[in-house]
Amino acid sequence: MSTTVSDVTFDPAVAMARQALYRFTALTLLDPRFGSWEQLIVLRDDPVLNEAVALLCELPEAIPDELSPGEGSLAELDVSAVLAGLPDTYDEFNQHFENTFGLLVSNACPPYETEYIDSKFTFQRSHALADISGFYSAFGVTPSVSHPERPDHIVQELEFMAFLIGLERQADAGDPLQRTERLAICQEAQVRFLREHLVWWVPAFAALLGREDTGGYYESAGKFLSALITADRALLGVPG
Numbered sequence: 001m002s003t004t005v006s007d008v009t010f011d012p013a014v015a016m017a018r019q020a021l022y023r024f025t026a027l028t029l030l031d032p033r034f035g036s037w038e039q040l041i042v043l044r045d046d047p048v049l050n051e052a053v054a055l056l057c058e059l060p061e062a063i064p065d066e067l068s069p070g071e072g073s074l075a076e077l078d079v080s081a082v083l084a085g086l087p088d089t090y091d092e093f094n095q096h097f098e099n100t101f102g103l104l105v106s107n108a109c110p111p112y113e114t115e116y117i118d119s120k121f122t123f124q125r126s127h128a129l130a131d132i133s134g135f136y137s138a139f140g141v142t143p144s145v146s147h148p149e150r151p152d153h154i155v156q157e158l159e160f161m162a163f164l165i166g167l168e169r170q171a172d173a174g175d176p177l178q179r180t181e182r183l184a185i186c187q188e189a190q191v192r193f194l195r196e197h198l199v200w201w202v203p204a205f206a207a208l209l210g211r212e213d214t215g216g217y218y219e220s221a222g223k224f225l226s227a228l229i230t231a232d233r234a235l236l237g238v239p240g
Contacts, residue, residue: 008183010172014059017052018232019165021077024049025228026158028082028221029111032094034147040086049079062231068240070203072227082224085217093217100209100218109208113152116201128152128197135193136160139167154205154225157197161232164190187236194229195238202229 024043030036043049056062057074067073087093101111110116113132114125132151136142141160143149149156164186171182202225209222233240 008180008187010168010183012169012172013055014235015165015169015172017055018235019162019169020048020052021056021228022158022162022165024079025221025225026155026162028224029158030155032090032097037086037090037093040083043079044083044086053077053079056231056235059235062235064230064234064240066240067230068203070207070226071230071240072203072206072223072225074227074231076223076227077231078220078224082217082220085220087217096213096217100213109205109212111154111205112150113154113157113197113201116204132157132197135189135197139164139189152197154202157193158225161190161193161198164193191236191238194233194236198229199233199238199240202226 027036027039027043056077063074064071087096100109102108114128117125117128119125129150129152136151139160141163143151168183168186168190171179171186174182206222206226209225210219213219213222230240232238
């Protein structure tokens with residue numbers, strides 16, 4: 001059941017579902033060298049993700065008034081379609097990853113937000129990177145030493161959204177005197193980060209994944225990603 005305190009609304013079940021789906025989506029795009037294949041294989045038998053999808057699909061507010069170009073519908077939020085295309089071995093998956101993204105920054109489907117800003121606008125690229133890093137720093141998120149990556153990588157941004165939802169869940173269960181303020185901070189951060197650093201480029205990235213890996217695992221992962229961001233921006237009231 002959702003609860004409302006001083007105009008701050010929180011639904012524990014929806015938050016749990018959103019966090020699980022953000023984590024899953026990040027995992028689908030994570031470099032296999034960091035253990036993604038092994039974790040995805042285990043999820044083939046996990047009913048939680050399908051339950052999370054079913055919950056979101058029951059929410060009228062998860063359906064936007066209209067889809068912007070490249071956005072995915074809730075019908076494409078299909079866990080089984082993604083996992084069905086998962087290669088059967090780690091070596092196959094790793095080769096598939098390298099074929100899709102390359103060993104350096106892929107020109108075909110770069111997984112970095114700032115690659116979707118025209119290269120002549122170097123100031124905008126620098127500003128975007130600084131803003132993303134500022135978000136991370138404000139919430140105590142520090143770069144990984146063992147798995148260094150640019151802050152604007154799609155996996156980093158998805159994991160950060162999952163992290164913010166986790167903080168929101170903690171705030172709901174924490175000190176009642178600080179609950180409303182902390183919930184509001186977490187929710188505002190999610191809205192801003194989604195609006196400023198995911199909504200605008202994810203549909204293009206997902207479309208490029210489909211073009212680069214037509215009929216393959218990454219096309220399915222891209223459709224799932226686009227559908228999740230579309231549903232979440234509708235839930236949070238973020239325009240497309």
